[in-house]
């Protein structure tokens with residue numbers, strides 16, 4: 036008999052009652068250090084007083100009006116994102132996949148608006164993940180996403196990860212854009228070289244393509260910059276964000292330049308829930324904290340400490356950990372055994388992490404963690420590696 040919850044997720048045994056900062060309190064009575072952050076969503080930790088206060092205050096006033104009316108909180112959040120990024124304009128939606136969908140529609144509209152409707156194809160990278168809707172599984176392209184959901188939405192050309200010549204060679208008269216994650220998340224914390232990103236930017240300019248970045252996981256401070264592409268000092272045309280944007284409130288956004296968004300006029304796109312007052316109170320509260328002096332410096336500094344210490348563990352247990360990689364607080368530990376076994380063992384020892392492709396165990400802690408959290412996590416990773424080394 037099918038369970039009352041559609042069984043699309045694996046077996047889940049643990050539930051939580053409460054969260055506080057970097058900690059989650061399980062209904063098993065145990066306290067867990069949360070270095071999964073609900074898959075890079077809880078950027079400011081659980082129950083951050085500023086977020087709680089903002090959401091409570093808004094909840095007592097007004098939840099939803101629809102986009103038939105002006106939403107002051109949305110105007111404020113949009114203005115702040117424009118002021119602090121490459122973007123001139125923002126569309127708010129409710130999830131990452133929706134943010135990508137908006138960007139894909141924008142890319143097609145851009146070229147048809149400019150008299151080149153034949154340009155509709157998007158080049159994406161192998162191993163990428165862009166969401167679970169029909170178009171975004173086609174963009175990701177991996178068989179495990181598209182299997183059984185055919186016919187696959189047309190318009191995507193996949194090229195090997197990080198190979199610039201392959202990408203350039205895939206450009207045709209029909210190419211509209213290049214879509215990529217500056218650091219592949221689900222694919223296994225695989226950062227693209229800054230030089231590669233700069234080359235892709237240049238080739239997009241040469242061929243009149245839009246550069247569309249998926250910063251749903253790598254954005255919102257995760258790498259110590261508001262967006263990971265800032266490390267390569269490039270300016271994209273379109274960026275999709277979500278995950279940490281609402282600190283746990285479901286919200287996404289598609290950011291674009293004025294030029295890229297040409298054609299996105301009244302009636303071309305919309306969302307019933309997108310950017311509602313409740314969601315915008317969360318986003319504005321997140322921005323209050325992330326845009327404050329010193330926030331990003333802290334992420335860079337603490338990310339460095341975490342990375343160095345985990346690398347230390349990896350060098351002590353080369354038979355358990357093959358590699359540590361990533362940027363800021365978007366780190367991956369490559370397991371020698373299976374990553375899921377390691378995630379389970381870490382959980383048993385009180386540390387929550389997230390598995391990813393390429394046998395990676397992801398560390399995606401709240402961006403507000405302190406040295407004490409790093410020390411505690413590293414102690415658990417060290418101990419867990421010790422017992423895994425003995426068992427192997």
Ligand SMILES: *Cc1c(COP(=O)(O)O)cnc(C)c1O
Pocket residue numbers: 130131132133164165166167216220221249250251252253277278
């Ligand atoms: C999580 C994620 C998505 C999909 O976001 P949803 O909110 O689950 O739709 C897309 N791209 C990347 C890089 C992600 O990490």
